[in-house]
Amino acid sequence: MEYTIWILLLPVLSFLLLALAGMKMSHRVSGLIGTVVLGAVAVLSYMAAFDYFSLPRQADGTYATLIPWNAEWLPFTGSLHIDMGVLLDPISVMMLVVITTVSFMVHIYSFGYMKGERGFQRYYAFLSLFTFSMLGLVVATNIFQMYVFWELVGVSSYLLIGFYYTKPEAIAASKKAFIVTRFADLGFLIGILIYGFYVGTFSFTPTETGLMQGAMMLPLALGLMFVGGAGKSAMFPLHIWLPDAMEGPTPVSALIHAATMVVAGVYQVARMFPLYIAYAPDTLHIVAYVGAFTAFYAASVACVQSDIKRVLAFSTISQIGFMMVALGVCTGAPSHEGGLGYMASMFHLFTHAMFKALLFLGAGCIIHAVHSNEMSTMGGLRKYMPVTHITFLIACLAISGIPPFSGFFSKDEILTACFAFSPVMGWIMTLIAGMTAFYMFRLYYGIFWGRENKELHAAHVPHESPLSMTFPLMVLAAITCVAGFIPFGHFVTGDGLSYDIHLDAGVATTSCVVAVVAIALATFMYARSEQPVADALARRFPKLHRAAYRRFYMDEAWLFVTKRIIFRCVSRPLAWFDRHVVDGFMNFLAWGANATGEEVQPMQSGRIQSYVMWFMAGIIVLTLMLLLCM
Amino acid sequence: MEINVICYLLVGAVMLFAGVYGFFTRRNLLATLISVELMLNAANINFAAFNRYLFPGALEGHFFTLFGIAVSAAETAVGIAIMINVYRNVRNIQTDDISELKG
Numbered sequence: 001m002e003y004t005i006w007i008l009l010l011p012v013l014s015f016l017l018l019a020l021a022g023m024k025m026s027h028r029v030s031g032l033i034g035t036v037v038l039g040a041v042a043v044l045s046y047m048a049a050f051d052y053f054s055l056p057r058q059a060d061g062t063y064a065t066l067i068p069w070n071a072e073w074l075p076f077t078g079s080l081h082i083d084m085g086v087l088l089d090p091i092s093v094m095m096l097v098v099i100t101t102v103s104f105m106v107h108i109y110s111f112g113y114m115k116g117e118r119g120f121q122r123y124y125a126f127l128s129l130f131t132f133s134m135l136g137l138v139v140a141t142n143i144f145q146m147y148v149f150w151e152l153v154g155v156s157s158y159l160l161i162g163f164y165y166t167k168p169e170a171i172a173a174s175k176k177a178f179i180v181t182r183f184a185d186l187g188f189l190i191g192i193l194i195y196g197f198y199v200g201t202f203s204f205t206p207t208e209t210g211l212m213q214g215a216m217m218l219p220l221a222l223g224l225m226f227v228g229g230a231g232k233s234a235m236f237p238l239h240i241w242l243p244d245a246m247e248g249p250t251p252v253s254a255l256i257h258a259a260t261m262v263v264a265g266v267y268q269v270a271r272m273f274p275l276y277i278a279y280a281p282d283t284l285h286i287v288a289y290v291g292a293f294t295a296f297y298a299a300s301v302a303c304v305q306s307d308i309k310r311v312l313a314f315s316t317i318s319q320i321g322f323m324m325v326a327l328g329v330c331t332g333a334p335s336h337e338g339g340l341g342y343m344a345s346m347f348h349l350f351t352h353a354m355f356k357a358l359l360f361l362g363a364g365c366i367i368h369a370v371h372s373n374e375m376s377t378m379g380g381l382r383k384y385m386p387v388t389h390i391t392f393l394i395a396c397l398a399i400s401g402i403p404p405f406s407g408f409f410s411k412d413e414i415l416t417a418c419f420a421f422s423p424v425m426g427w428i429m430t431l432i433a434g435m436t437a438f439y440m441f442r443l444y445y446g447i448f449w450g451r452e453n454k455e456l457h458a459a460h461v462p463h464e465s466p467l468s469m470t471f472p473l474m475v476l477a478a479i480t481c482v483a484g485f486i487p488f489g490h491f492v493t494g495d496g497l498s499y500d501i502h503l504d505a506g507v508a509t510t511s512c513v514v515a516v517v518a519i520a521l522a523t524f525m526y527a528r529s530e531q532p533v534a535d536a537l538a539r540r541f542p543k544l545h546r547a548a549y550r551r552f553y554m555d556e557a558w559l560f561v562t563k564r565i566i567f568r569c570v571s572r573p574l575a576w577f578d579r580h581v582v583d584g585f586m587n588f589l590a591w592g593a594n595a596t597g598e599e600v601q602p603m604q605s606g607r608i609q610s611y612v613m614w615f616m617a618g619i620i621v622l623t624l625m626l627l628l629c630m
Numbered sequence: 631m632e633i634n635v636i637c638y639l640l641v642g643a644v645m646l647f648a649g650v651y652g653f654f655t656r657r658n659l660l661a662t663l664i665s666v667e668l669m670l671n672a673a674n675i676n677f678a679a680f681n682r683y684l685f686p687g688a689l690e691g692h693f694f695t696l697f698g699i700a701v702s703a704a705e706t707a708v709g710i711a712i713m714i715n716v717y718r719n720v721r722n723i724q725t726d727d728i729s730e731l732k733g
Contacts, residue, residue: 607726609725
């Protein structure tokens with residue numbers, strides 16, 4: 001399967017071509033190059049997935065981990081070296097399929113969405129760069145390669161959020177995203193270094209002796225790595241960058257901030273999962289608690305936002321919280337059933353990538369039609385945009401967990417895993433699943449039904465998007481309809497053994513009932529043009545409503561921490577020390593050299609006789625010294 | 631008649647200090663060049679004298695003398711060329727007037 005290296009090389013070649021020669025091309029040509037290359041990469045990934053899963057299972061019933069390509073990049077010691085390579089195992093192959101599918105759809109979609117936009121070639125170049133980095137991240141053969149590509153996705157995310165670089169909000173958002181994730185990545189880096197130091201390797205599968213040495217430090221190392229993962233995956237309290245990242249073009253939000261990059265943290269935990277389960281089960285449960293709190297927090301904020309992309313952003317945060325919870329509730333004993341959450345998390349990652357990309361792309365169509373993100377400019381759009389309406393509805397049903405759409409199956413597995421862990425966790429997650437259904441249908445009704453903004457729509461009639469934009473919607477909707485029936489447990493499980501997904505009747509019924517009740521509530525509150533209940537609730541609890549609308553003041557809290565505490569108490573003394581002590585010493589050296597030069601300079605008079613005088617004086621002194629010392 | 635080595639060394643010393651004195655006191659470039667030549671030749675005399683009296687069978691001292699003469703000839707050629715150029719530019723070869731090249 002050596003051809004898998006081309007999955008990495010093709011996007012980077014297309015990036016170089018578009019970045020270096022893009023300005024000489026027309027929009028159409030550069031877009032076509034990017035899209036065709038991505039199509040080829042997608043085909044290669046499907047081939048790789050097909051080939052990989054049709055290989056015979058090993059004797060112990062797991063799929064073999066293949067490394068079709070590997071090169072030693074930076075050797076440190078005999079055992080400690082950084083490699084670059086391609087690693088194929090069930091989750092990396094699954095991620096290859098997810099990334100290339102969504103990326104390909106986004107490439108097609110962007111043809112319509114970004115049409116005539118300034119910097120079209122640059123946009124496609126960055127998309128290629130991002131796809132390359134993300135693919136490199138998932139096929140990483142070791143934790144350090146993962147880290148390198150991890151930073152690369154951060155950079156491409158920064159570049160794409162700040163794509164409209166004339167807009168101050170976009171600049172601020174891109175900086176915020178970069179700084180917050182970079183700050184979190186500091187934890188990741190320290191974790192990697194601790195891991196490398198104590199275990200003696202950067203590989204995902206250390207040797208027995210290495211594990212013996214490092215077992216004490218593994219919980220700390222994995223916890224620090226999770227800090228990096230939490231930053232990338234927007235876990236509370238590092239989530240603040242993701243809602244702002246919606247300033248980027250909508251297809252970018254679909255690709256990076258919904259389907260692929262933000263699940264890198266989940267992927268990272270899944271990648272280190274065997275170590276977590278064997279050496280740091282407590283750290284793994286911390287992951288679950290962080291995920292559960294984030295899921296709840298984000299769901300409650302999503303219930304009151306008015307910007308449709310913000311709602312989707314918080315919904316993404318909440319769903320990633322679900323995936324983290326699913327990973328975190330895994331237990332080592334019994335290893336097969338205890339690993340259900342792992343399978344559920346990966347399954348949810350897969351289905352969520354599809355329907356969340358669909359939601360974002362649908363939101364892009366709506367924004368394209370009404371030229372605004374605010375729900376108040378929408379309402380009643382179902383008449384104008386039938387394709388967007390139907391596909392959006394499918395995605396909403398999927399995320400709410402209504403059978404037979406894909407989200408139902410994956411969320412049901414997550415809830416089953418949670419109930420197996422502890423009933424409290426199970427009920428909390430069921431409640432959050434209900435909130436998900438509620439805010440998604442609030443969004444759906446707010447856009448397609450509800451109070452129509454007639455004046456605005458009369459001035460500018462909303463229209464259905466061109467085929468290049470609706471085609472990806474239909475493809476993703478089709479995937480959303482059938483993805484639930486994929487026998488996912490046969491491919492990806494915690495211990496690698498095949499697992500038959502069977503619905504737990506109790507859990508499935510409960511979650512369905514909760515979802516239906518939540519949808520009914522949303523219908524009751526938001527479907528009509530008058531919304532007395534919602535308005536009354538907002539009036540009844542003004543403080544709560546306002547706090548939720550302002551995201552419970554998390555941004556303000558961070559600003560307080562950074563500006564008032566870190567800047568004032570840490571940065572300012574450091575700056576003073578730097579300016580006065582460090583710089584002062586350097587200035588003193590420079591001043592000393594300068595003054596010496598000033599003093600010595602008159603000796604160079606240009607008069608030969610005075611030079612000779614000094615010369616002779618020197619000779620006499622030397623002679624005297626020789627005579628005296630002899 | 632055997633001449634004592636002291637006599638050669640005396641001549642050499644007198645020439646050397648005459649050269650040094652001339653170098654200090656004369657302000658004319660040509661005169662300073664001559665002084666330098668005096669010092670060089672004082673060294674040459676010492677070479678020849680010591681070779682003759684200490685190692686009569688060897689020739690290295692004499693070769694060094696010849697070598698020194700060749701070097702001083704080359705040096706004189708360069709020195710006079712410089713002087714001619716200085717004269718063309720400043721119309722004068724007094725050392726006091728050519729302190730322009732200081733740092």
